[in-house]
Amino acid sequence: MGFITATADRLTIRNFTEAAGLFRTLGASGFRRFSTYRQATVAATITNTMFGFVRTYVMLAVAGSAVAVGGQAAGYDAAQLVTYVWAGQGLIGVVAMWGWTELADRIRSGDVVTDLLRPVHPVLGYLLPDLGRAAYALLTRFVVPIVVGALAFDMYLPQRAATYPMFAVSVLLAVLVCFAGRFLVNAAGYWLLDTRGVLMAWAVCAGVLGGLYFPIRFLPEWAATAVYLGTPFPSLLQIPLDVLVERDPPAGQLGLLGLQALWAGLLFTACVLVQRRAERRLVVQGG
Amino acid sequence: MAEGAAASTAAIYRRLVAAQVRSQASYRASFVLDLLSNVVFLGADLLTVLVVFHRVPVLAGFSLTDTLLVFGLSSLGFSLADLAVGNIDRMQRHVRTGLLDAVLIRPLGVLWQLLVLDVGVRRLGRVCSGVVVLAVAVRLAEVPVTPANLLLLVVTPLAGAVFFSAVFVATATVAFWWVDSGELSAALTYGGRDFTSYPMTVYGGWFRHLLAFGLGFGFVAYYPALILLDRPDPLGAPSWLGWCSPVLAAVAAALAALVWRTGVRHYRSTGS
Numbered sequence: 001m002g003f004i005t006a007t008a009d010r011l012t013i014r015n016f017t018e019a020a021g022l023f024r025t026l027g028a029s030g031f032r033r034f035s036t037y038r039q040a041t042v043a044a045t046i047t048n049t050m051f052g053f054v055r056t057y058v059m060l061a062v063a064g065s066a067v068a069v070g071g072q073a074a075g076y077d078a079a080q081l082v083t084y085v086w087a088g089q090g091l092i093g094v095v096a097m098w099g100w101t102e103l104a105d106r107i108r109s110g111d112v113v114t115d116l117l118r119p120v121h122p123v124l125g126y127l128l129p130d131l132g133r134a135a136y137a138l139l140t141r142f143v144v145p146i147v148v149g150a151l152a153f154d155m156y157l158p159q160r161a162a163t164y165p166m167f168a169v170s171v172l173l174a175v176l177v178c179f180a181g182r183f184l185v186n187a188a189g190y191w192l193l194d195t196r197g198v199l200m201a202w203a204v205c206a207g208v209l210g211g212l213y214f215p216i217r218f219l220p221e222w223a224a225t226a227v228y229l230g231t232p233f234p235s236l237l238q239i240p241l242d243v244l245v246e247r248d249p250p251a252g253q254l255g256l257l258g259l260q261a262l263w264a265g266l267l268f269t270a271c272v273l274v275q276r277r278a279e280r281r282l283v284v285q286g287g
Numbered sequence: 288m289a290e291g292a293a294a295s296t297a298a299i300y301r302r303l304v305a306a307q308v309r310s311q312a313s314y315r316a317s318f319v320l321d322l323l324s325n326v327v328f329l330g331a332d333l334l335t336v337l338v339v340f341h342r343v344p345v346l347a348g349f350s351l352t353d354t355l356l357v358f359g360l361s362s363l364g365f366s367l368a369d370l371a372v373g374n375i376d377r378m379q380r381h382v383r384t385g386l387l388d389a390v391l392i393r394p395l396g397v398l399w400q401l402l403v404l405d406v407g408v409r410r411l412g413r414v415c416s417g418v419v420v421l422a423v424a425v426r427l428a429e430v431p432v433t434p435a436n437l438l439l440l441v442v443t444p445l446a447g448a449v450f451f452s453a454v455f456v457a458t459a460t461v462a463f464w465w466v467d468s469g470e471l472s473a474a475l476t477y478g479g480r481d482f483t484s485y486p487m488t489v490y491g492g493w494f495r496h497l498l499a500f501g502l503g504f505g506f507v508a509y510y511p512a513l514i515l516l517d518r519p520d521p522l523g524a525p526s527w528l529g530w531c532s533p534v535l536a537a538v539a540a541a542l543a544a545l546v547w548r549t550g551v552r553h554y555r556s557t558g559s
Contacts, residue, residue, distance in 0.1 A: 040468075043470060047470045061346050062339055200324040219338060
């Protein structure tokens with residue numbers, strides 16, 4: 001009798017070509033899948049645009065009042081806040097802040113067992129299509145709010161060439177952190193019968209502490225520091241947006257990227273550990 | 288005879304609602320968590336207002352207490368609407384899964400059936416916190432206690448509730464034509480709530496005209512709040528506008544009913 005495990009043998013990847021092939025195939029599948037949801041993409045973009053207008057006007061009023069009392073709103077000027085809001089509305093779709101319940105649904109229905117039979121680690125098996133999805137969102141849901149915002153308002157353009165590649169890296173890290181966070185929240189379904197509460201908590205924290213409702217630096221400094229260092233949420237929107245609007249000098253931007261990378265590493269380690277524990281306790285009821 | 292039929296229809300709805308409440312309350316932990324998270328969501332919006340005022344003393348000519356009054360009126364109106372008809376945003380799923388076909392062949396009103404299919408008892412949490420926020424705002428803004436003001440404080444959230452309900456129903460109707468309309472309705476429901484949470488002086492140009500007057504969102508909280516605060520509109524609108532919200536709510540409800548009926552008449556099953 002051999003040793004029986006719950007999972008299939010994992011694919012051994014021998015060289016770079018094989019790894020690239022795996023990335024391409026699974027990534028393309030995510031891209032293709034989401035490019036068929038055309039109505040939903042249009043609808044989501046319209047909604048992001050509406051919120052973009054409301055939040056821009058509120059932020060412009062804040063900037064206006066701050067100038068009237070002779071200062072800046074937490075170090076942002078009006079044009080920076082405009083860019084902050086519209087790029088933020090675009091990034092919601094890229095990182096997919098809310099609404100991903102696929103893993104939790106599959107755990108509840110038992111379909112998750114087929115993920116374990118695939119020759120790819122489940123974390124990677126979900127991550128790669130998600131990167132494809134993010135690439136599609138970058139071409140659609142990110143571009144439209146930026147264009148609308150640029151047409152309707154005076155936007156801040158980065159002054160330093162180095163900001164653009166740093167923003168690109170920051171967005172990639174944001175997608176990774178957000179994916180890992182969503183994966184962990186969904187994986188709570190291995191232990192909880194009803195994951196709605198956990199998912200709701202994620203949605204609130206991502207919105208409030210992620211910098212969507214207001215820039216985290218609007219908070220008193222001690223609170224902002226605690227949120228940056230103590231939670232992964234600023235990595236979702238706040239940090240990419242801070243990098244984009246050059247809120248900090250280059251050294252500060254690099255520091256923020258480092259913080260994001262740290263959170264990405266921590267959360268992915270947690271994902272792998274949680275997945276290992278979950279595979280040990282998963283019991284799929286027959287049916 | 289007709290009276291007896293009406294009474295029995297009401298009894299059916301009562302039983303449907305009661306069954307829903309029982310089934311939701313039976314998952315006790317989940318139910319409590321749902322109630323709490325709805326309170327937290329309102330807290331998140333409130334926190335946004337407070338954080339903004341942490342940075343600036345005045346926002347577009349309005350102080351924190353004035354803005355809180357606008358916010359309170361808007362969020363109570365919205366949460367009442369959300370409690371009553373908020374679950375209509377599942378319309379797309381009803382169309383896609385074919386549940387609507389089943390609903391259509393039953394001898395009860397289509398809209399009412401959909402509403403009692405999933406009563407959002409958990410949203411009571413949001414209504415309660417809305418009442419508290421409004422009460423605190425009235426106290427902080429030192430609104431004079433007169434019969435007219437008290438009447439306005441009752442009428443405005445109710446009219447706001449009817450108005451937001453109309454927006455919920457009208458935007459959900461999109462699903463009849465456009466099955467995969469995703470979060471489109473959120474643009475006007477949640478977007479409308481965010482819009483009405485701040486004084487209209489915050490917004491500028493065509494955007495303000497379109498939403499405040501074109502779609503009527505200005506009447507939900509801002510104009511009534513001006514009467515309660517006893518201050519003229521910095522944008523020059525006459526103060527009696529604050530009493531117009533019930534009229535506007537009635538018009539919105541009539542339009543929503545029209546849109547809904549047109550939608551039901553044009554409904555073609557997805558075949559699934």
